[in-house]
Amino acid sequence: MSNLVEIRDLHFSYGDRPILSNLSMDFPRGKLIAVMGGSGSGKTTVLRLIGGQIRAQRGTVSVAGQVVNKLDTEGLYRLRRKMGMLFQFGALFTDLTVFENVAFPLREHTDLPEEVLRDLVLLRLNAVGLRNAAQLKPNEISGGMARRVALARAVALDPKLIMYDEPFAGLDPISMGVTANLIRNLNDALGSTSILVSHDVDETFHIADYVYFLSAGKIVAQGTPDEMRNSTDPYVRQFVHAEPDGPVPFHYPGKSLADDLGLGGKR
C-alpha cells in the first residue's frame, strides 16, 4: 500500500457543530504533506483524528492499514508507538531537563542500558543542534529551541509517521527557517511520512511535497506547492497572497452595520 494514512468520507462534529464533512485525504509514504487553512478550518482536528485522540462519527481513518477509529485503547497505544507528534508549543515536560524530555519515550518503551540511551538522546539532540543544552530546563530555553527539543523527542523512536501541529507559530524568522529545514531533513533521513498542519505559506510551500487546503471542514483545493502558488481558486489566492477580503470575509457573519446603527428606515 503506497499510502501510510488514508482518510475516507470522514465526518466529525462537536455536538451539533460540524467540523469536518465528507473528507477524503491520502498521505503517501515518505512524503511531506501539508494541511493548510485558516483558523477553525479543522486542520488540527484532522491530526487529532489520525492520532486517535478523538473519534470520527462517520467514515474511516486508517494508518498503516489499521482503522484508527475502530481500535481499542491497547491497539491505539500500539499504533501510537509508530507515530511522533510535535505540538504547537512543544508540550515539553516542564519538570524534566531537555535530556530527560528526549529520553522520555525511550525510557517508557525500551529497556536500553543507560549508556546506549544517553548516546541515542545526545545524537537526537545533536540533530536539532541542542546537544549542549541537554541539562537545561524547558524554562531556560527559547520558544524556538523548545520546538526543536520537542522535535527531537517526537522522532526519538524513529516513527513511521510524524505529525506537526503549527510548528512555525510564534517563531522568529531564523527559528522558523531552522525548524522548517529540520522537518524536511528528518523526514528524508528517517524515511518517515510527515503531516504538517500550518498556516505559514512561505515555509510550508518551501518544504512540502503536496498541499491540502481546508476551509470549513472541506477540502477546497489540493496540489503541489507550485500548483497552489499559481492557482486561480479564489480561496487559495486569498490565503496565499494574504488578501484581507475574499471567500473568507473580513467581518464575522451576522447583522449588517446599517442594521446595528438603526439606519435604512427600519427600527
Place this chain on the structure above:
Amino acid sequence: MIGRFLAAIGSFLIDKVLGRIGFVTRSFINLLGRAPGAWRRPALISEQIHFIGNYSMLIILVSGLFVGMVLALQGYYTLSQFGASEKLGQLVALSLLRELGPVVTALLFAGRAGTSLTAEIGLMKAGEQLSAMEMMAVNPIQRVLAPRFWGGVIAMPVLATVFSAVGVIGGYLVGVQLIGVDAGAFWSQMQGNIDVRHDVLNGVIKSVIFGVAVTFTALFQGYEAQPTPEGVSRATTRTVVIASLMVLALDFIMTALMFNT
C-alpha cells in the same frame, strides 16, 4: 405543566447528578485499576511521597504543636472543674489520635498538597503535556496520576501521625511545663487509657481513607480541569471545597462505625 416540571427534575437528576456520580466513580475505578502498575517504577512513587509529604511537613508540625497546646489549655480548664486535671494527657492524646490528627491533617493536606496537585495536573493539561504523553503511547493516568495517588495515600497517615505526636508534645509543654500538671500523671493516664487497636489503628485507618479521598479529588479535579488559567483556578478551588467536605462527612461516618460502643 406539572408533567414538564417533573420531567425537568428527572432529567436533571439523571443527566447531571447520576451521570456525574457515574463518571466520577468510573474515573476512580480507572485510577485504582492503573495504580498497582505504578509500583513497577518505585522511584516515581518515592519522589511523590517526598514532594507531597516533605513539603507539607512544616505546616503539619506547626499546626500540630498549636492544636496540642490549645487542647491542653481548654482541656485543663474543663477537667480542673471536676478535679480530674491528671486526665489531661489522656484527653489530649485521645482527641488527637481519634479525631484532630487525621481530620486537621487531611484539611491542611487538601489545602497544601491537594491544591498543588490539582494545579500541577491542570497546568500539564493546559500545556498539552498530557496529550503529548498520550501521543507517545504513555498512559497519563498510570504515569502521572497513579504515582501521585500513592504518594498522597502513603504521605497522609505519616503526616497525621506526626501531627498527633507533635500535638502531644504541645499538650505536654502547656499542661505540664506551663500549667504544672504532674508529669507522671500526664504520661501514665495517656499510656493506661489508650488502646493501640481501638484508638491508634482506627486513627490510622481514618487518615488512609482521607488520603485516598483528598488525593483522588485533587487529581480528578486537575485531570478534568478546563485547560485555561480560569479553569485551573476553579479546579483548585473545587479541590479544597470538595475535599474538605468529604473529609468531614467521611469522618462522621467512620466515627459512627468505629467508636459506637
